[in-house]
Amino acid sequence: MLDLRFIRENISLIRENIQNKNESANVDAILEIDEKRRQIIQEADKLKNTRNVVSKEIANLKKQGLPAEDKIAEMKIVSDKIKEYDDELRETETKVYDIALKIPNMLGPDVPIGRSADDNQIVRTWGEMPVQQLNKAHMEIATDLNIIDFERGAKVSGGGFAFYRGKGAKLERALINFMLDFHLDNHNYTELLPPFLVNENSMYGTGQLPKMKDDMYHDPEENMYLIPTAEVPLTNYHYEEMLKFEELPIKYCGYSPCFRREAGSYGKEVRGFLRVHQFNKVEMVNFSTPENSWAQLEILLSEAEDIVKALGLHYRVLRLCSGDTSFSSAMTYDIEVWAPGEQKWLEVSSCSNFTDFQARRANIRFKRRSDAKPEFVHTLNGSGLATSRIMVAILEQYLNSDGNVVVPEVLRKYTGFEII
RNA sequence: GGAGGAUUAGUCUAAUUGGUAAGGCAGCGGUCUUGAAAACCGCCGGCAGUGAUGCCUUGGGGGUUCGAGUCCCUCAUCCUCCGCCA
Structure with a gap:
């Protein structure tokens, strides 16, 4: 597999390489899906950060014997949201890899271009x-x-x-x-x-x-x-x-x-x-x-x-x-x-x-x-x-x-x- | 195939009723030294980022929960026993 970042930055080279290799992989959708994937990661990471921070607060409150019901209720909502993002991320990653796994390796510099x-x-x-x-x-x-x-x-x-x-x-x-x-x-x-x-x-x-x-x-x-x-x-x-x-x-x-x-x-x-x-x-x-x-x-x-x-x-x-x-x-x-x-x-x-x-x-x-x-x-x-x-x-x-x-x-x- | 036990970072080993992975060794960088060792300081799982930092990581994958190394399910591997067998 190629590096996803390399794919992002060199999509036209990749198309050319697929042609030169007589392969038929279709990469049209990958940039868009990968962009979506990265956005989901960012959003999910923000929420996970919130969860990590507030969970520590809950732990501290409990240790002191103080009530934490408000925060627990709040985190229940956050956690549900994280689950949604994670499911979506899994789906999106599957789509990205489905495409990426079918992209052939880049040819070395000395390989002559030819059909057969x-x-x-x-x-x-x-x-x-x-x-x-x-x-x-x-x-x-x-x-x-x-x-x-x-x-x-x-x-x-x-x-x-x-x-x-x-x-x-x-x-x-x-x-x-x-x-x-x-x-x-x-x-x-x-x-x-x-x-x-x-x-x-x-x-x-x-x-x-x-x-x-x-x-x-x-x-x-x-x-x-x-x-x-x-x-x-x-x-x-x-x-x-x-x-x-x-x-x-x-x-x-x-x-x-x-x-x-x-x-x-x-x-x-x-x-x-x-x-x-x-x-x-x-x-x-x-x-x-x-x-x-x-x-x-x-x-x-x-x-x-x-x-x-x-x-x-x-x-x-x-x-x-x-x-x-x-x-x-x-x-x-x-x-x-x-x-x-x-x-x-x-x-x-x-x-x-x-x-x-x-x-x-x-x-x-x-x-x-x-x-x-x-x-x-x-x-x-x-x-x-x-x-x-x-x-x-x-x-x-x-x-x-x-x-x-x-x-x-x-x-x-x-x-x-x-x-x- | 059946029953039971185990798996924590390169390796060894911890973690109250579930409260967010602590240490040792090895390794790397530095101080000191003529040089080395010792001692001391720092680093020492992965990903993203120039960076601050953030997220992930206790064999893999799911689940319960606000929160899982810890509870449940499942798969893999290893050990012990039973069965079968080249």
Whole structure:
């Protein structure tokens, strides 16, 4: 969420930003409602002051055994009035937040303006386009090698679910463990293995709710949500906390499965591993001071790139244009790996600076000194990485001429085999 | 799932029949000192405000009352016991 005061003072910038982000939030009413909200607070505070002062007088009278009926009757009226104001305030605040929660984060200064993925900037490309002797897509490879079973996934759960089988399952576990160990050993992270179900507050905290409600698996019985990314539990780990200045930046990484309903997806988009309801991901999150967050974003990106490099996969880095940058993000870099069988680039990581947007929602703050005013931290996160699409890239880039797949060097100590 | 107990600010701990959150420690700033410690003074929950100041805050949310840390309802978390269970 944006600061209400910032909204008040920069409404035209906010309208422009909503357009640039291809969002549709309607902010027309917010100024008027917020003005009303502030007036109610002022009026109510005056009455509350009266009540506090006179209540003390009543207490004193009672102590001296003097009558206080007049003042009590007077305060009864004041109290009723306060209740009316408080009810009105609650209503008005709800209206303000309904609008404010749907306003997207402001874009960072270097974000190129554009409508769609076509306008994203290519920052750099790493490695060489691999030359394929066999031109097979990952589904065919996986089926031939019997390492991924979508049919039985569909039978047991539904479309978009799969079993990893045999060496496929082990390769998946190897990827997860390799990524975690790599970040822990080389990038100074603390590992968190989080809950996969979270409450509603957490979903609001990181900004999945209210906007993305339809994309979430929800248990109405307990009002809990299956996480769409470990970003949710890892960021909300410090929900409503005051962090220590000396400890920033705080860096966590953690594995989780990610659950997405993908409502509205269709056709060949949902075929194979490119878009599934459940996939595995190692996520990195970072709590930073405001002045340091842009530098941290570059570091976060390079840490994600280190994984792709270590796996020897041909990839490129994109700076997302305004229209492709998500609701909560100020700026996002995507890492895409090349899938020769698909003949396309696959997103395997998204590294974003959320500035103070999530921190304000989740109320995560820090003090520069023990007697200083609290400030919101900046939060960042990046996938490091999503394994299902990395699996696709490995199968297609490491396919050799006899139809087998060579296991990337760094994974061999985890898999125990060199070839599938 | 059932029964009972607990939750006060970073932490520990107070608060007459309901009368409007008192202290200790830690931390920060200062005086003193060659430097440090000790001692002493001030600050030391949040929001708004340049400020004086005002409002809010006893796990969350409601209620009763002129007034709630205190009484009632509800939810959460923790502890003890019973039941069930990987």
